[in-house]
Amino acid sequence: MDTHIAEATVREALLFSARLRQPPSVSMAEKEAYVNKCLKMCGLEAHADAIARSLGVEHRKRTTIGVELAARCLYN
Numbered sequence: 001m002d003t004h005i006a007e008a009t010v011r012e013a014l015l016f017s018a019r020l021r022q023p024p025s026v027s028m029a030e031k032e033a034y035v036n037k038c039l040k041m042c043g044l045e046a047h048a049d050a051i052a053r054s055l056g057v058e059h060r061k062r063t064t065i066g067v068e069l070a071a072r073c074l075y076n
Helices: 010-021 028-041 057-071
Strands: none
Touching: 010 028, 010 057, 028 057
């Protein structure tokens, strides 16, 4: 199930994930740049400022994938 804050935009959802899950050593500018890259990878650029609850099923699923990508978990 796709669970997102209903009032958040797609960009805000990805940025929230990046802020919480990327290390503090990564600057905000880098996090924002990576979020923009994730939006592009997921085909969500046109929906970046859309409210999550207004999206159809396909774009909610893409948002969920983008949230996980924005975490940018790097394993050694």
